[in-house]
Amino acid sequence: MPKLTNLELIALADSFPYPTDSRYKTEAGSLYQFMSHDMNAVLGYLLPSVVDILRDLKQLFVVSDEDQRVGIAPEYDSVEKRSKMMNDLALIWRNDNKFKVLKGWRSELYPIFYPSSKLYFTLERSACPIFGLVTYGAHMIAFVPASDSQKLRMWVPRRSRTKSTYPSMLDNTVAGGIGYPYGVFDTLIKECGEEAGFDPELIKEKAKSVGNVSYYYTRTSAAGGESGFLQPEVQYCYDLEITEHSPPPQPVDGEAEEFNLWDVEKVQEELAQGNFKPNTALVTIDFFVRHGIITPENEPNYLEITSRMHRNLEHPLR
């Protein structure tokens, strides 16, 4: 297999075309906007196959073919009403085997925001891609800084071979979705314990918030379920600088099969071979940009990469 460039890796995670892209018309032209109950905000994008199903639910949604929009019906005018309606529907679909993606049912609620920063409703995690809703995660890379004798090294887990999504692929040291009603850093601390056995006190003291990435993912079958659902994502990024004598991360809940302490060169090789889960490749590339490993001098597509890792999502956000 030819080696993937950094830009090709970014394009695997930020896979929905931009309006200026020649693919945009064919891939985005048939999509419908999923609107808030007041029709003022675009919460996500819907595939025509989903619109056909919503069309029959006249009590719940208002479909306008003229302008390719589907709104939540105006009577769903509270967080509680919207959350109940959306989750009841997801449960019916699950029982009817309507969508393969719901086989990954998590019994975990994700928050949807509108206006920005204000909770609009909550929805079962596995149902969010059906509506193209923005979801959020916290990712951390634990690393041992470069020394006179060695390059910077990073702790890279391999996902369990039995996971339904991206089995056996490489990942960020710790990564997890931000469920309702948890905060960003609280989620990170929890995931650090569950996935890697990190002491919460170590994380509270040493994990450093370093920004976030955002991108527009088009789901493939490797994500579990149908291909083509749109999944705009924001990942809050953290660095954990440790020494080689720090207690290493350990598989705890079985999400990770093993943790490897690899130097930059080895990580770049595994990236180029396509062995990382797409969005964790993107987060790793962001780490390399922030740590002066990928620079304007050594990366010909530097600005396209940094721009696409910070895609402006045109939806209300957390």
Place this chain on the structure above:
Amino acid sequence: MPKLTNLELIALADSFPYPTDSRYKTEAGSLYQFMSHDMNAVLGYLLPSVVDILRDLKQLFVVSDEDQRVGIAPEYDSVEKRSKMMNDLALIWRNDNKFKVLKGWRSELYPIFYPSSKLYFTLERSACPIFGLVTYGAHMIAFVPASDSQKLRMWVPRRSRTKSTYPSMLDNTVAGGIGYPYGVFDTLIKECGEEAGFDPELIKEKAKSVGNVSYYYTRTSAAGGESGFLQPEVQYCYDLEITEHSPPPQPVDGEAEEFNLWDVEKVQEELAQGNFKPNTALVTIDFFVRHGIITPENEPNYLEITSRMHRNLEHPLR
């Protein structure tokens, strides 16, 4: 004066409205796109007052009022032809006192790219805002990391009171535009010597490339010359970690009047009082995000801030 929030500070640098903004129609509706000679790329946006001037130059530009576009005439089909035409025109305008912004003539060429990464033409620096062209800079913040007894401290220069642009305002430790034909890091090394007296060897060894910011600035009179010109900008960011015993930066070429070693709290206070030059406030906020000083927990507008600091500029880039 009420204190400025971080989001308000970002909005001073990223001041051109987004298409979803209610100001967009009034502020962007009358603008013309400045197109490449093949009419395939939007290089920038033009004010109607500039279009009226270009309209009379029928040998040089093709104005289409129907779709609000102005193209470089198709016969300018080489870098050399375009560069000569554009710079000759700027010089004529300068001699005719056509634009106040040309009073800041720099005798420094800026590179314009199209397709991305490929030189399309060069143009005198002070003329770029007339055509709304993307310009590039390199900014560095020198800092002393936090210790047990002290918070992180940063070297903050005050601009000379005699500078024509933003006199006496606060700035990043080193900041300079990237002229043709210089590279990003080469420019940084040069500016570090000229503005702050940093040893080139120190910069080569210790300055760390940490990413870039991008934003869409609408010029005010503080920038020198006319208000309203559009100035999309990319700044490549560098961190220089030093100790309190390192030789301090020194005013060399008179750009800076003094350098202050201030802790985070003092810098935040000066930011909130609007004492930083707008784009250097943005770069400072990016530094705070990357260093875990501004976090999702303490900044309610976190995602709007990080998104706007990485605005996706819809033009071909370096």
